[in-house]
Amino acid sequence: MGRQDGCSRGKGGSMHFYKKDAGFYGGHGIVGAQVPLGCGLAFAQKYKKEESVTFAMYGDGAANQGQLFEALNMAALWDLPAILVCENNHYGMGTAEWRAAKSPSYYKRGDYVPGLKVDGMDAFAVKQACKFAKEHALKNGPILKTVVESYAGKYISSFKALTNGGDPAILEMDTYRYHGHSMSDPGSTYRTRDEISGVRQERDPIERIRKLILAHDIATEKELKDIEKQARKEVDEAIAKAKESPMPDESELFTNVYRKGYGVESFGADRKELRSQTGKNSDLTLLITQSLKQSPTHLIGHAVLYGANNMLAFYWSLIEDWSDNS
């Protein structure tokens, strides 16, 4: 939503949520590029002997990207604790998998890397498969995972036999997307409405769990309704709260381009009017303030608006600043 209190503080966007302290390294806006990045995280986990794994998620569209195979090859060569999870919803944006992939059995794409197909609409199967994959990857290296059939357990047992030598693997999760690919996609030009409603009726993952709960008398119909109501309320409140958050301060335009603020200058669209204050040096601040007094400009947070007349002084102060900090 581009608000100040968002997890990316308005800098990232819908494709770029991160929570590094919880081990979540984000969405990545470039289809396919997240797989080498995920394998890189696994590389670092192994390097640091952390005994943890990385799940690298990608879609059936990204499954055809060349760099996925590059990364998978290295992950397998080096036994990285990476689990490659293909979420196969059968459409890469608007292109059906059969129009994009000669072999849509993505869990088999690993060749030398064993794959597992899991029903991505069955939460229990997904949980089981992920648990297994994590144990496997820690012991043996990467995994390719594609989620499909209803009971993952039986596949896991055959998979164990298959990977008994200690190789990486892939998981393919068979799933579905009811809505369009994005805000601009009505989701109806490349598939039938019957197909969508059919999946909703027969394979909906929440409905499936609801039926299971009711069948085993774990909760009543009313209790489930209440949970649903509460969940809706929670989400509505979160949205309302998010909307209350202000837009980021204008000074944020220039922050976080580099780790350290100093040493690097940044310019706005009109470089004579808008540029970053990159220094921490107090002399620098003074120089800028003086120039502000001299010209019809104003200061916004860390971003500085000022006239063109004191450029050289500004540069010199930057230099001093760099040397002070180096």
Add this chain to the structure above:
Amino acid sequence: MLGVIRQKFAGAKGVGRLRPVASAMRHYSSGTKEMTVRDALNSALDEEMAADPNVFVMGEEVGEYQGAYKITKGLLDKYGPERVVDTPITEAGFAGIGVGSAYHGLKPVIEFMTFNFSMQAIDHIINSAAKSNYMSAGQINVPIVFRGPNGPAAGVGAQHSQCYGAWYGSVPGLKVLVPYSSEDARGLLKAAIRDPDPVVFLENELLYGESFPVSAEALDSSFCLPIGKAKIEREGKDITITAFSKMVGYALKAAEILEKDGISAEIINLRSIRPLDRATINASVRKTNRLVTVEEGFPQHGIGAEICASVVEDSFGYLDAPVERIAGADVPTPYAANLERMAFPQIEDIVRAAKRVCYRSVPLAATA
């Protein structure tokens, strides 16, 4: 004279013709004050790997082969295959793995056998490395170095012979360093590895075998150069010439020739393309009132164009003559030796442009 220079540089070219690489340590112990750029890079890598266990080297032929250009020679023996990682020939894959490992706190030094091959991986350099700190509002920084030979080599044709300074120099979030001498190579590579942001480190194949005097200070393992500061290689008062990497040597030679004609040239070794040291450039131009920029890259949207814009913006009133750009020709690099020579700046090009800017130009017919 010029033919000799060309031969000298051409002689340094090629993996098969490298002279045996002396280890940096040998230079220390013998007290020699000369060091090749290759040894400078090698010793900088060695020292930074010794200092920080999170620093590792990854790329094609960096380990068992000892480096395609022997920059990583000896590191595998010293640090083992976990920290000197030979990769398959898959730039997009290993650049991405490098960036991912930097997300998780490692400090990878990714070697491209040449920067031409970084085009296979440019998405990871720009979209994965340069933008993560910004997009995550500072949660995920990327302390990575992409290094390797850049710029025209000799006799390898269009796909293996071009400068990427302007390409990477235009990207916010990246830092782009361009060493010339052995001191530059040591000080800047160590700075790059220690830096918390992604650094593109553009070396020059034809300089690897060149020896430069190195001060005792520069040989110290704590030596480090500031990122974003240019170096005035030679002071002058009549004209400013900016250059980076191999062209600094050409500019210095041009300055010697110009001196004989009574023109005192100030040579600025940029050292850093991003951040660009606009202050040093503008201060120099305000002193000399004249400017020639030199680079081997393509002229359009080049480093010279950016420097020219900066000087026009900030020091227009100080200019006594139009700024001139000397750059690579606006063509894919040709193979034939005579055409190749024409495609890149030569010392006489710099001398001629400098004389024009100083209004000492001889008629065109005489220079042809």
